[in-house]
Amino acid sequence: MDNTRAVNHISDEELASKVAAGSRSSFEELITRYSSRLYYFLRYRFKTDQDTEDLIQETFLKAFHNIDRFSSEHKFSTWLYTIAIRLTISRFRSEKKRSGPLDPSSSPLDPQDIVIQKQESQNIWQMASKLGKRQYEALWLHYGEDMPIKDMAKILNKKPITVRVLLHRARQNLGKRMDQPLATRKLAGTTSAAHKFSFL
Amino acid sequence: MMRRSKMFCTLHKWKISQALDSGKPISSHVRKHLSKCDSCREYAELCTSLKPKFTQDKQAILQDFDDSLNKRIMASIPDKPEWGAEPGGRIRAKRSVRRPVLIPSLAAALTVLAISISILFIFPRSKKAPSLGQLSILFSAASPEDVLLKVESPLEKEYTELKRAFESTSKYLISSLDFRIGPQAK
Numbered sequence: 001m002d003n004t005r006a007v008n009h010i011s012d013e014e015l016a017s018k019v020a021a022g023s024r025s026s027f028e029e030l031i032t033r034y035s036s037r038l039y040y041f042l043r044y045r046f047k048t049d050q051d052t053e054d055l056i057q058e059t060f061l062k063a064f065h066n067i068d069r070f071s072s073e074h075k076f077s078t079w080l081y082t083i084a085i086r087l088t089i090s091r092f093r094s095e096k097k098r099s100g101p102l103d104p105s106s107s108p109l110d111p112q113d114i115v116i117q118k119q120e121s122q123n124i125w126q127m128a129s130k131l132g133k134r135q136y137e138a139l140w141l142h143y144g145e146d147m148p149i150k151d152m153a154k155i156l157n158k159k160p161i162t163v164r165v166l167l168h169r170a171r172q173n174l175g176k177r178m179d180q181p182l183a184t185r186k187l188a189g190t191t192s193a194a195h196k197f198s199f200l
Numbered sequence: 201m202m203r204r205s206k207m208f209c210t211l212h213k214w215k216i217s218q219a220l221d222s223g224k225p226i227s228s229h230v231r232k233h234l235s236k237c238d239s240c241r242e243y244a245e246l247c248t249s250l251k252p253k254f255t256q257d258k259q260a261i262l263q264d265f266d267d268s269l270n271k272r273i274m275a276s277i278p279d280k281p282e283w284g285a286e287p288g289g290r291i292r293a294k295r296s297v298r299r300p301v302l303i304p305s306l307a308a309a310l311t312v313l314a315i316s317i318s319i320l321f322i323f324p325r326s327k328k329a330p331s332l333g334q335l336s337i338l339f340s341a342a343s344p345e346d347v348l349l350k351v352e353s354p355l356e357k358e359y360t361e362l363k364r365a366f367e368s369t370s371k372y373l374i375s376s377l378d379f380r381i382g383p384q385a386k
Contacts, residue, residue: 143254
């Protein structure tokens, strides 16, 4: 139990170093930390959940075999996401398939799935998934993983300015999709409103 | 006027996004615009609300994640990685980086070399180069003037051929154009 708690406080990069030194349990911890995150990052790239899970499994396997090449100077998350996205691209290239429909409403769903979808409709990630896979992935990396633009550009294999534009468009489109109409919102006063955005 | 203000809003919204991504404060003129424009103010408010909303909802979706996938992945992971680090042992040195640029460069260099060799050895030299027999005839001439004439003769031959070509061309041009000068001209 204490061991588990101790592992929880270790950074990803330290865990990766331990895996490189032969610790299998450290890799298990990395899987626990990242499998779900990778799943939600990649789920709209594939037609079925099974395909997504297979790709995640392949990603971890590749990461395990190449852990000696990981440099702890970089972030482990960036490295792992890069592996995942490259494997996804190479899989689509090899199979010569197009990626699955991003909008779940355009694919045939079971009644059970429809119920789940309705329950999830309040979740902002569900809403973000309807923006398009590029915008969704940019949002996931930026808000979900708290990644800087530079790392996002590396993972998505794009220029930083392209990533900024993607994020900007995603925010604008998300604003349009919000249930609550923004235009009807009234702010208390112009001066106080300007103070509100002092974070910017 | 309406279009102009919309265009400015687009620019200001972009500035707001930039400020959000870079963590820098917005400029004073954007701030001034925010105090006047409802649309841009709403956009800025949306941007501030996104981060906590995304974080909160991420926790919600990750909690629902079934960990059977983790077990499946762990079962597929071998005891040792392919590069075979012993537990607690040293990590193998990094693999040497392949340089694929060298291969096409080498191929290009070899091609150029092969072409050069073929030019030098395979293709025969000019057929008009004097052979040993011709040289003996040249040196058997009676006087140096004769030798000079014999040496100059190819040049003279070329000159004659050029002259002939020029004459035939001029004749052809005259006959085809058919222009005349003087009282006979029509």
